[in-house]
Amino acid sequence: MDSRFQQTVQVHSGDQNVLSDQAQRSANQAIGFLMQQAVENADCISLAAGLVDEESLPVRIVREAVAELLSDADSGRKLLQYGITSGPERLRRVFRTNLARLEHCADELRDLPLSHLVLTTGSQQLLSLVTQALFNPGDICLVAAPTYFVYIDVLQAAGAEIVPVTADADGMRPDSLAAAFQQIESSGKLHRVKLVYVVSDFDNPSGVSVSAARRPKILRIVQQYSLDHRIFLLEDCAYRELRYDGEAIPSIWSLDRTRETVILAQTFSKSFSPGIRVGMGVLPQSLVKAVTDLKGNEDFGSAHLNQHIVASAISTGAYVEHVRSVCESYRRKRDAMLATVEHEFAGLPGVTWFKPQGGMYVWMRLPDHIETGFASPLFHRATHVDKVMYVPGELSYPANWPDRPRCEMRLSFGVQNVAGITEGISRLASAVRWVLEARTQQAVSQSSAE
Ligand SMILES: Cc1ncc(COP(=O)(O)O)c(C=O)c1O
Structure with missing residues (x-):
């Protein structure tokens, strides 16, 4: 105990x-x-x-969005019905456009297939589904030390071995990450490494962000050690939009040109409302089926109306405001x-x-x-x-x-x-x-x- x-x-x-x-x-x-x-x-x-x-908390925006969404009884009833496991495609397009804004992508990320996006019940659900999809007891996850304690509990529940990696005022240290990988490799356990977990902006609890210079290095190390199987990098962007000073930094996900290594977890809990609890994951192709299958077992779709409320706030510009x-x-x-x-x-x-x-x-x-x-x-x-x-x-x-x-x-x-x-x-x-x-x-x- x-x-x-x-x-x-x-x-x-x-x-x-x-x-x-x-x-x-x-x-x-x-x-x-x-x-x-x-x-x-x-x-x-x-x-x-x-x-x-x-x-x-956005009481007025939500009140107006709900009034608008339910103003027509027929279409309103559809929103009060079940949605679909990954969230309606039309909404995922809205969320993709919002991600493109955060990444400063002029082309609205049109080359990112909507099938790679999954709308979840907060980002916590995504963290949990990804963990279920990847971990058997004894598999390894590398995390910054310190890191988000609820995710530590998720990993512990999965029976994962958690390897702490030193972090400083610029976030997880690439040299410490490489050293941790080397040690795991020399102990013959590289095949058990499934994931590196990074909260890239304003980490919970430390408040540090991974610096722009470190982001590509961390990605490269993870890819370098993906030899016999792919090791994923779970980038948790929970606090990304809550920036009070300095320039926004491109996500690690945006640096992953093949889009096969980084799983991006985003949430509207911190920037909008945790009571609405809408999150989103961007998944590598190889994880789409496993994560949606697991989500199917769990709830076969998160709260449909809530997804529409957030999408409506994004579309009207009320969200950014x-x-x-x-x-x-x-x-x-x-x-x-x-x-x-x-x-x-x-x-x-x-x-x-x-x-x-x-x-x-x-x-x-x-x-x-x-x-x-x-x-x-x-x-x-x-x-x-x-x-x-x-x-x-x-x-x-x-x-x-x-x-x-x-x-x-x-x-x-x-x-x-x-x-x-x-x-x-x-x-x-x-x-x-x-x-x-x-x-x-x-x-x-x-x-x-x-
Ligand atoms: C780092 C981090 N990730 C994920 C979450 C999960 O939040 P939610 O499920 O509301 O999106 C939290 C909540 O505090 C968090 O601090």
């Missing part, structure tokens, strides 16, 4: 025997425990929740968080943080000896006394990785308003100061006892 956390759900001892291996590997997920913590600490200011900014205003709002909140962090933490020795150009998170590192996990004095102090919650950084590393840092925190500026962010960071600083002082006092009393 993962010793980082234990769910307080009662399970009859005999019940374990009837569960599949996958269900048992899915027990003790980080996300489940985190949500339980959020419920138990409802009086806290949450800097933990990865929820999006409530104020800027909305993303612009959402980015302004997030920029203000990011700036408020960074300013307060600077004010509260700059004087504390050994505390560092990354200033993200986009996304929803500030990643903070405390001195090595200050643990941040659910069982740590800091987490206890923060949630019980100072009333603030964060995501412990260790969740974002494979649980069985002995070297994983234990002293980091993910701080979200997604859901709180500016006042909540400012207050939350001040409370967190108070908890950190308390732990630092307690450590100092302990050291003093130890040395006077000696």
Whole structure:
């Protein structure tokens, strides 16, 4: 059992025997425990929740889109019917045009077959389907360290071996990726490598993006090691459109000229609405059938009306306008968080943080000896006394990785308003100061006892 956390759900001892291996590997997920913590600490200011900014959710755009879509009873009824597994072709064309805009492709990506596009229930479903399509227990996935913790759980459920690859302020390091591949090859396990997973823009949790210079290098390394079988690169673009500074960078997918290596995962949850939960995958030809077959088993098509709502917002231009205003709002909140962090933490020795150009998170590192996990004095102090919650950084590393840092925190500026962010960071600083002082006092009393 993962010793980082234990769910307080009662399970009859005999019940374990009837569960599949996958269900048992899915027990003790980080996300489940985190949500339980959020419920138990409802009086806290949450800097933990990865929820999006409530104020800027597109109520008017969705209301108008639904009114328009259902204004004619006959065509409205069709949208309230089941759709098709990959999403209607007409809509996939709209989503392809939107992707072409993000990639700055003048030809609307007309050479990308619509059959390679699949509309999903958020990008999470795509991550899960791709994993099911590729992994048998013992197969290997290389991930940036740290990385999106819910995907770590998906991989663990599949029985995958997760290999962490060092990342820095420019994202996953190509030299570390090459070294990891070399080591796997020399241990005779290259045939077990199925996937490299990269969140290319404003990673969750670290906020870093893979730099333009590194993107082709990472792709080349993956292709170079695809010897007897193809190794895929899953590029998760969840936060791509939430950019507040600097120039957009072409996706790794756009560099894959043969379109046979990179799987692109895109979502409208962060840029539009997670309640609508529309995601999209662009698949290499060789994965189209497997992923749609698996999706057929799961739901034979995501919410049809929701896909139309997003497509309508894209077609009218309301979507682009909305993303612009959402980015302004997030920029203000990011700036408020960074300013307060600077004010509260700059004087504390050994505390560092990354200033993200986009996304929803500030990643903070405390001195090595200050643990941040659910069982740590800091987490206890923060949630019980100072009333603030964060995501412990260790969740974002494979649980069985002995070297994983234990002293980091993910701080979200997604859901709180500016006042909540400012207050939350001040409370967190108070908890950190308390732990630092307690450590100092302990050291003093130890040395006077000696
Ligand atoms: C990096 C990353 N990928 C994927 C997702 C899944 O989001 P959704 O299923 O809503 O598209 C999230 C959600 O937080 C995320 O942070």
